[in-house]
Amino acid sequence: MAEKISFDLVSPEKLLLSGRADMVTVPGTEGYMGVMAGHAATVTTLRAGMIDVSSDGKDDRYFIRGGFAEINATKITVLADEAIPMSDLDLAVLDQRIADAAEDEIAAKSDSERQRAAQYLEDLKLVRAAF
């Protein structure tokens, strides 16, 4: 059995999860990445998407709306702007967010803002498709 990696999921308001896992999959800005013990030390930004925490054959999933992850060989810390356990997430909430994001994109004042909103919308649609 491979070694486990400790995993912290924190949002600005609270520490959501602190435990150990076999593998954690996070939605990096440049694509999903699976992190296991012994990973190279990395800091990455995250896009909106699903975090998948697998431990002893069980999967816990969380939806995050962007954030950061700090990874070293023994530990991964995810700083999420907002995180919701998959069990608390339903399609109605997700659809509402997609609608909001679409509005944001239209209301965006600058190009960079519009780009960010579009990216977020895209990510949300991916999550919805996977749901």
Next chain:
Amino acid sequence: MATVKEMRTRIGSVKSTQKITKALQMVAAAKLRRAQLAADAARPYAQQMSAIISNLAAGVSGRDAPLLLAGTGGDRRQLVIVATADRGLAGAFNSAIVRAARQKITALIAEGKDVKIITVGRKGRDQLRRQFGDRFLESHELGLKSPTLASVKPIAQQVLDLYMAGQFDVVTLIHCHFKSVVTQTPVAKQLIPAQVETGNGPTALYDYEPDEESILEALLPQNVSVQILSALLENQAGFFASQMAAMDNATRNAGDMINALTIQMNRTRQAKITTELIEIIAGAAAV
């Protein structure tokens, strides 16, 4: 000399005041616990964030560091954010923060700096307006709900917009540091340019994805929001702790006052009875 009836009314009114302070104390105690938990829960995020920023800042030096980290180079135009509570009845809590703010602002003005102020919380606005009203940019109120990241975002966004528009060189946040339930001290924290802990030496060597600059660009604005949020959460815990102590004192004082008044009332009543008795006896003896 007050009559017995007057004194009885007085005691009654002190008693109802005591009931109110007692109730407020208990409410504050209950809210304090929740506020403390919230402040504790927010700490890991803020700590991790500054750890990552410190790490990154060590790598990104000088020339191409983002504006929020490197600063504009000057320090003439200062923005001071003063965070207090919305309400009073909390001892010296608000006054202590305002006093610290006033000292800081006066010192900056004396140095010839150009100072502007943003207040968060109604009490800070009310107390500073008299002296520095012409320097106010904006006053935010906290509202009844406890602060969340979403609720501080507008404040942070305003500060960032102003900074990015080149209106300021330095942004300082003054709030109350929650040391413990009995001690809270006002502190001034520099928000922009971001303060970086150095001297830890280069810790681990990290890979950066996508790259250092883009991560910093995303991290630093977020850091401003998070710093404001944790300041407000600490403020809230400090406020309730302070209110609890103040109301505890008030309740005790009311108790002392009731005791003193009761003794005085009994003495007066007794004196009146004695006088009446003497009059009756004297009258009987005269017959």
